[in-house]
């Protein structure tokens with residue numbers, strides 16, 4: 342059981358639910374938030390950011406497909422669906438168009454992925470994933486009929502065919518600033534743009550609280566955080582393992598005029614291991630946004646070096662392991678629960694840890 346919360350069965354906690362919207366949550370949202378508050382927020386106040394939209398909030402969705410020809414259809418789990426209530430209106434409008442366009446090219450088609458930016462200035466990106474080779478010329482002819490609004494990528498083993506882009510752009514509004522970011526097909530991008538902005542606003546507020554710093558950012562993706570946070574830091578070093586995302590991240594820094602950040606292509610734990618003990622003197626704050634499995638043991642060890650650690654988590658269970666690890670040296674300065682995925686069991690936790698005794702660092 343963790344020093345911070347005592348596990349999900351803890352019976353007492355003193356969190357204040359400070360809802361930032363008036364939206365009523367569904368039962369599933371409400372329960373999952375209560376479970377996290379009970380697990381983590383013992384002895385401090387947690388901010389709860391409820392969803393602004395209960396449905397149609399996803400800009401990114403993946404569907405498996407079944408049938409063929411005129412019977413081609415989407416599936417969510419075992420269910421056959423024509424539309425999806427959590428997907429944005431733009432995705433719902435594109436779904437039948439994709440089936441009609443590719444119904445004669447459905448042999449071996451296994452899945453369709455949509456990424457539809459909120460801004461209508463930017464095209465929808467659709468990936469069609471095949472289990473077997475497909476007729477490339479016929480596929481390109483079909484995909485061209487969807488341009489310019491929809492750009493398709495066809496994938497089968499060893500083949501990636503783009504018509505004619507393999508990334509799209511999104512506009513993000515954070516506090517009073519606007520950013521444009523490129524997100525490549527097939528790599529990570531936050532599925533809910535509005536929740537992403539709220540998470541960025543929370544991170545900006547935390548960095549203002551920390552004051553000017555040299556920030557190490559691990560798991561930076563396409564520089565979604567880097568681009569926004571760099572203006573609040575002296576310097577940022579951002580680390581990402583996916584080469585496609587690293588290239589997009591560097592373009593995103595240029596696109597948004599960021600000159601005090603560097604993106605490094607590396608596995609996070611290898612980067613930390615390479616720097617060894619030097620790592621604690623090079624940076625004075627750390628931001629981590631790991632994948633669902635959380636931090637690996639080597640990366641987890643460096644958390645203790647920093648007076649301030651910002652942690653973005655999409656998996657409370659993995660977060661709990663890291664909270665327990667930091668409990669001796671750090672305390673929670675700020676904790677927010679963000680319902681980025683209403684009507685699902687998933688949510689995001691945002692944590693600012695500060696060292697209990699900064700002189701001991």
Ligand SMILES: C[S@@+](CC[C@H](N)C(=O)[O-])C[C@H]1O[C@@H](n2cnc3c(N)ncnc32)[C@H](O)[C@@H]1O
Nearest residue numbers: 529560561562565581582583608609630631632
């Ligand atoms: C939850 S995403 C966060 C991305 C980014 N911070 C954002 O807001 O879009 C986690 C990222 O970690 C990257 N990643 C996964 N394992 C990694 C590792 N061992 N070292 C570095 N990056 C890794 C993934 O490619 C992905 O981009």
